[in-house]
Amino acid sequence: xxxxxxxxxxxxxxxxxxxxxxxxxxxxxxxxxxxxxxxxxxxxxxxxxxxxxxxxxxxxxxxxxxxxxxxxxxxxxxxxxxxxxxxxxxxxxxxxxxxxxxxxxxxxxxxxxxxxxxxxxxxxxxxxxxxxxxxxxxxxxxxxxxxxxxxxxxxxxxxxxxxxxxxxxxxxxxxxxxxxxxxxxxxxxxxxxxxxxxxxxxxxxxxxxxxxxxxxxxxxxxxxxxxxxxxxxxxxxxxxxxxxxxxxxxxxxxxxxxxxxxxxxxxxxxxxxxxxxxxxxxxxxxxxxxxxxxxxxxxxxxxxxxxxxxxxxxxxxxxxxxxxxxxxxxxxxxxxxxxxxxxxxx
Numbered sequence: 001x002x003x004x005x006x007x008x009x010x011x012x013x014x015x016x017x018x019x020x021x022x023x024x025x026x027x028x029x030x031x032x033x034x035x036x037x038x039x040x041x042x043x044x045x046x047x048x049x050x051x052x053x054x055x056x057x058x059x060x061x062x063x064x065x066x067x068x069x070x071x072x073x074x075x076x077x078x079x080x081x082x083x084x085x086x087x088x089x090x091x092x093x094x095x096x097x098x099x100x101x102x103x104x105x106x107x108x109x110x111x112x113x114x115x116x117x118x119x120x121x122x123x124x125x126x127x128x129x130x131x132x133x134x135x136x137x138x139x140x141x142x143x144x145x146x147x148x149x150x151x152x153x154x155x156x157x158x159x160x161x162x163x164x165x166x167x168x169x170x171x172x173x174x175x176x177x178x179x180x181x182x183x184x185x186x187x188x189x190x191x192x193x194x195x196x197x198x199x200x201x202x203x204x205x206x207x208x209x210x211x212x213x214x215x216x217x218x219x220x221x222x223x224x225x226x227x228x229x230x231x232x233x234x235x236x237x238x239x240x241x242x243x244x245x246x247x248x249x250x251x252x253x254x255x256x257x258x259x260x261x262x263x264x265x266x267x268x269x270x271x272x273x274x275x276x277x278x279x280x281x282x283x284x285x286x287x288x289x290x291x292x293x294x295x296x297x298x299x300x301x302x303x304x305x306x307x308x309x310x311x312x313x314x315x316x317x318x319x320x321x322x323x324x325x326x327x328x329x330x331x332x333x334x335x336x337x338x339x340x341x342x343x344x345x346x
Contacts, residue, residue, distance in 0.1 A: 075127035075160070077188045078120040079209035084249055085322065085334055090252035091118035092186050098308040100167055104256045106215040109175045115151060115168045117186040117209070122157040127190060130156040134168040135185045138228055144198050147230060147300075148185055159292035183335065184211040198232060213249075215257045216321075218270070218310025220283060227303045227335070229325065231295040241303055242290035242328045243272045247320045249338060256332035257338055262318045269319055270309040272338055278304050 082088025093116050096107040100114035107113040115134050121127045131157070152170030187196070188207045196205060216223055225273040231237045248264045249257075273287030286306040295301050310319060321337040 075121055075125050075158075075190060076123035077127060077130065077158075077190070077207040078122050078208060079117060079186055079188055080120075080330050081206075081209060082211075082253065084247070085331070085336065086209075087183075087210045087334055088249070088253050088336060089186075089209035089211050090250065090256070091209055092116070092184055092211040093256040094172070094184070094312075098171070100169075103258065105258045107172070107173040109174055111174045113172045113174055115172055115184060115186075116164050116165055117168075117188070118163060119156065119158060119188045120163045121160055122206075124160050126160050127156075128160045129191055130158055131189050132156060132166045132168075133187045133189075134170075134172075135187075136172065137183045137185065143184075144230055144232070145196065146198050146233075147228075167270060185209070186211075212333075213253060213257070214335070214337050215259070216307065216310075216337045216339045218313055218339055218341045222279075222286065223307040224278070225305045225307075226278075227305055227323070228300050229293050229295055229303055231297050233298045234299045236295060237327065238294045239290065239332065240290055241274055242324055242326070243274075244322045244324065245270060245272065246321065247322070249318075249336075251322060254338075259318060259338060259340065262316055262338075262340065265313065265317045265319050269312050270307055272305065272307050272321055272323075275304045275306070276302075279306055307337065307339065310339040311341055312338065315341065317341075 080089060080091045082090060093104045094107055094113050095116065096104045096105045096113045098112055098113050100116075117132055119130065119132060121130075131153060133153050134151040135145075136151055137148045151172050152168045154166045154168055156166050157165050158164050186209050196208070198326070227241075229241065230237065245268050246264070246266075249259075251260070254260055254262060271286050273285065273289060275287035275292045276291065276293075279285070279287060286308050287304065291303060293301055293303065305323065307321065313319060317340070319339040321339055322334055323336070324334045325332045
């Protein structure tokens with residue numbers, strides 16, 4: 001484990017090198033469609049040097065690899081998936097506030113925040129002009145690129161076997177949709193790389209990673225969130241939405257939430273349920289423990305999630321809650337919550 005981000009200075013020179021020359025014009029908005037051809041890439045020359053300082057949180061050996069990446073060059077780019085689920089990537093983190101070099105955490109709706117990603121070049125050739133695209137999406141179990149919202153783009157030159165932490169210089173203005181409980185996706189590509197499929201597939205593409213991990217403060221009132229279950233444009237689907245309570249997050253994931261010293265609880269202290277309509281009366285409970293949802297092709301269906309309890313958690317504890325979307329035994333996606341007491345829900 002390397003030093004915390006707050007101990008790693010980001011100089012003005014580093015900022016200029018990230019932006020590709022001296023202004024934020026190299027970080028583009030509105031033209032970041034996933035899988036777009038190289039000609040659609042934002043304008044601006046790639047930087048001549050690395051895009052960020054060394055260090056940071058939980059660097060992994062450059063030899064780590066996952067899956068098979070379709071590529072057209074000799075470089076292999078890796079943004080690690082999470083454990084036990086891929087949407088818990090330790091290589092994506094958020095720094096709330098106006099200082100991108102601050103302490104990682106979970107932003108609230110209306111906050112300004114900065115997003116970082118750690119990218120490795122596991123290949124035998126240097127990677128020149130790596131494009132790192134940052135996206136946010138509404139809380140959803142299976143993610144689709146066509147529904148994601150671009151935050152910004154950064155560029156990097158990554159030597160063979162090297163790792164760089166890349167900062168998205170465009171600040172993320174956390175919107176009030178779902179009280180700021182949004183999901184993050186980061187994609188690293190090289191010029192000439194083929195388009196990606198619409199369904200986000202971090203497992204099949206090591207250069208893609210996802211972070212659907214949120215800090216949730218236990219309060220007397222129920223926590224409610226509307227999830228989106230979406231089908232591909234031409235294919236309907238029938239899936240099961242369920243939840244698992246308990247388990248432990250890796251240390252690097254806890255650090256990105258500001259929960260380094262917290263420990264998981266052994267007993268179940270929260271309830272979670274799902275419904276197709278909002279539950280307005282607490283006396284009606286939290287909903288069903290699982291739902292089977294049918295979604296027409298190209299459409300989306302809302303699922304209302306309710307979490308209750310957790311106020312018995314001690315100051316040094318957390319309870320892990322995982323929401324899963326499954327087709328039979330196959331997990332299509334998910335979103336995870338770390339429930340804690342003693343702080344307002346974020």
